[in-house]
Amino acid sequence: MRRRLTLAFLVVTLSMIFVAGVVRAVTLDGLLREREAEHLHREASTLAAVVDDDALARPVDEELLAGLVGPDLEIELAPADGPAVVATGADFEPGEGGISSTISLEGGGDVTVRQSAGVIESLWARDFWSVLALLALTGLVSALVGFAVSRSLSAPFQQLAVAAGALGRGRFDLDLPRSRVPEAQAIAEALRSSAGALRDRMEREQEFATHASHVLRTPLTGLRLQLEEMTLDEDLPPGTRASAERCMQAVDEVTVVAGDLVDLSRRSLVGGPQVPLEELATTLAQRWSDELDEHDRSLTAAVEGDLELSFTPGPVEQVLDLLLHDRVRHGVGDTRLVFEGDPRGHLRVVVRGERAGADDDEVREARRLVEGLGGRLETVDAVSGTEQVLLLPRR
Numbered sequence: 001m002r003r004r005l006t007l008a009f010l011v012v013t014l015s016m017i018f019v020a021g022v023v024r025a026v027t028l029d030g031l032l033r034e035r036e037a038e039h040l041h042r043e044a045s046t047l048a049a050v051v052d053d054d055a056l057a058r059p060v061d062e063e064l065l066a067g068l069v070g071p072d073l074e075i076e077l078a079p080a081d082g083p084a085v086v087a088t089g090a091d092f093e094p095g096e097g098g099i100s101s102t103i104s105l106e107g108g109g110d111v112t113v114r115q116s117a118g119v120i121e122s123l124w125a126r127d128f129w130s131v132l133a134l135l136a137l138t139g140l141v142s143a144l145v146g147f148a149v150s151r152s153l154s155a156p157f158q159q160l161a162v163a164a165g166a167l168g169r170g171r172f173d174l175d176l177p178r179s180r181v182p183e184a185q186a187i188a189e190a191l192r193s194s195a196g197a198l199r200d201r202m203e204r205e206q207e208f209a210t211h212a213s214h215v216l217r218t219p220l221t222g223l224r225l226q227l228e229e230m231t232l233d234e235d236l237p238p239g240t241r242a243s244a245e246r247c248m249q250a251v252d253e254v255t256v257v258a259g260d261l262v263d264l265s266r267r268s269l270v271g272g273p274q275v276p277l278e279e280l281a282t283t284l285a286q287r288w289s290d291e292l293d294e295h296d297r298s299l300t301a302a303v304e305g306d307l308e309l310s311f312t313p314g315p316v317e318q319v320l321d322l323l324l325h326d327r328v329r330h331g332v333g334d335t336r337l338v339f340e341g342d343p344r345g346h347l348r349v350v351v352r353g354e355r356a357g358a359d360d361d362e363v364r365e366a367r368r369l370v371e372g373l374g375g376r377l378e379t380v381d382a383v384s385g386t387e388q389v390l391l392l393p394r395r
């Protein structure tokens with residue numbers, strides 16, 4: 001986008017300069033011709049006055065005119081009673097485009113002064129390289145200004161693209177730009193509203209999943225216990241016992257289906273593009289290692305369990321960003337991250353290191369987000385310091 005805006009600004013600027021240059025060239029050409037015509041008129045008037053001067057001691061011939069003609073001029077004296085006398089300058093070039101001026105003599109006849117056809121073109125040629133240099137300088141300046149303007153215009157949209165990608169990965173704490181561009185403001189507001197609506201819906205889905213799990217599994221578990229107790233009765237007829245065992249199998253099948261439906265509802269809103277556990281851990285560790293280095297502290301990370309498991313990155317990034325930002329503010333010493341992929345599909349992350357003070361808003365926000373995702377966040381006092389244990393579903 002930035003490159004296209006810069007190119008568009010450059011094209012528009014050069015087009016405007018070109019149009020203005022054409023208009024200016026036409027106007028200047030008229031001015032030059034008018035000035036040269038006035039100059040030739042003065043030349044012709046002066047020659048006419050010389051020819052009409054009675055005090056002139058010698059006749060007006062070609063030799064006299066040769067001393068008066070300029071290098072790019074031609075003078076023609078046409079008396080009323082004799083042949084015409086012509087004097088031509090060394091650089092005079094006849095042809096179309098030349099300018100001439102004719103003055104009538106008092107005794108009859110006239111004097112004509114003609115200018116070479118290439119004089120106006122030569123005046124243009126003198127300024128060709130200066131005009132070309134000015135055009136190049138103007139193009140360079142317009143390109144730099146266009147790059148600055150396009151960078152200012154495209155920056156909020158690039159930030160919006162990053163925020164949209166984060167929302168697609170399952171993050172709801174979007175870093176939205178503060179721009180005065182109405183279109184950027186509208187897109188940012190739409191993304192903010194979408195993130196809030198998705199987060200609220202995810203929390204409602206989690207509440208529904210928890211309630212549905214309780215409502216479905218509790219009576220099924222009670223029914224299975226009663227059937228199992230029935231099968232333990234020694235006085236129960238064999239046919240009735242077989243029916244009770246088949247009912248227990250049916251209850252188990254319904255319980256499995258109910259569990260699958262609950263799990264499906266839990267991950268319906270956070271199942272986005274997934275990345276392998278090792279890649280996810282490496283990205284997070286590198287980013288926050290640079291952050292802690294600025295505070296003269298280090299961060300190390302380890303990956304355990306099934307490294308081939310893939311997880312939705314957005315929720316993990318958002319929760320760990322909150323916890324690690326809390327460590328930057330309240331942590332003491334180094335920090336260690338341990339990622340463990342559970343073959344059953346869960347992700348366990350342990351944040352180890354000394355921490356001073358009670359849980360603040362960031363930790364509480366992380367806990368609320370984790371619970372909304374169907375996981376849990378626990379704070380444990382260990383030998384190595386305060387451990388925050390994070391459990392998240394795979395999606």
